[in-house]
Amino acid sequence: MRALAVIVLLLWAGPALAVGADETMLPDPAKEVRARELMEDLRCLVCKNQSITDSNADLARDLREIVRERVAAGETDAQVRQYMVDRYGDWILMKPPFNVRTALLWLAPALMLVLGGFGAWAFVRRQRPAAQPQALDADEQARLRALLDEAP
Amino acid sequence: MKPQHVLPLAIFLTISVAFGIAFYLNLDPTETPFALEGKTVPAFDLPPAIEGGEGLATGDFRGKVAIVNFHASWCAPCRAEHPVLMDLEKRTGVPVYGIAWKDKQADLRAWLAADGNPFSRVGFDGSGRVGIDWGISGVPETFVVDRAGKVVWRFQGALNEPLVEKTLIPFLQGLK
Known part of the structure; x- marks a missing residue:
């Protein structure tokens, strides 16, 4: 203690x-x-x-x-x-003033966010087609209808 | 080329170009800015560091090109550059002044007595305030003042033979 x-x-x-x-x-x-x-x-x-x-x-x-x-x-x-x-x-200065020489320094975080956002958007967009359900064929349609008809 | 190979290659090329530019411009993150560049010599008046020697003041820079070297006896790189300073006045034809920065007078005198004094004037800046007015971040640092009394060149760290031969001497010739 x-x-x-x-x-x-x-x-x-x-x-x-x-x-x-x-x-x-x-x-x-x-x-x-x-x-x-x-x-x-x-x-x-x-x-x-x-x-x-x-x-x-x-x-x-x-x-x-x-x-x-x-x-x-x-x-x-x-x-x-x-x-x-x-x-x-x-x-x-720990916080340098915003001017021509420091513009890139100050804008870098926003720039990175935009670049990252674009990357994420492109990634999600590429994933989407695989996730889309395929249309049912004739047999599946028939089974689905049967199941729905069974429902009370 | 497959599309999935384009992005890594683009990132690699971007980084390579960035490093290339930094290397070409000789960018060194350990260097601090040369805020005094193109400005007049700061106002100061320092007592002599060596017994019987002359001190250094702003007025000593009037009307001539001069080299100023900040040093201290406790600083190892200063001792390393000392041989280069010894014949610098003779080689460049311009006066080489010294400012002893945050040193003890006895230590400094002992050092210059033992290894030789390359400076025609040495000012004693015990508190280090004059060094701060020149914007130094440590010792050794070396400056060149032009005929108009403007500070035009600076080097942080120990002077060396190739630097004096390839950079400093041609720069001084450009001022004449």
Whole structure:
């Protein structure tokens, strides 16, 4: 029982470690929340598929520090994001904006759905003829009529 | 060809063409974007990393082509590219500047004292903020700044002999 409690507590502590427990939080909790939200949306340059919140990389820590500084200095979310985009391009945003270069990326799911739907439609269409019942011949017609006549 | 063979072949050809294009364009998913391309050198002023040496600031790029190399003594690829940097100034005829990124001054000095200092100026960027302004994602990274003070070329990772010979030197000649 005690072991279970320890495990639960350790699992619970995981997210706290992710943002670097030794980092200085902003004194204003509302600003800290905003800074955390911004960090979630910024991609780590070293790990590529993690946000800077999740990354232990040294550079991610520096970027978290910069986000906190800028939020503390009163910059808007858009200004903080622009600071990062100026240095690292749209690439740094976990949700890249929709433009000519990212159109294929954003439209790919819809495109796949259309392609998959077409594939499924073609498959079903090809199956249908086999499933169609064949017309009854003369003997079967006679048997069917007899059976129907028997019915009360 | 039977109709049921067309689809697998079409899928195969599509994937082949996609890989072909990616290979032709030299696309490397581990590279991060070169957001600074064509923009002016970021504003910075770094103290000298070497005792008695000169630091590096935005003003040092005025009116000439220059190479800038971000490095650190703790970085293994930086040590690997070091021999290539040693005679780079002589071979290219343009100044090679260094920026020591997130390093300890004593470690950096010990390294350059032991293996030689290929840079005519080395700025010390202990906090790494200047590197972030240049958009680096790690060390080593090497940039070329043109006469107008615009950043025009970048390479992520360790410089090597074929790259210098076939890419960097022809690129610099194109700037002259």
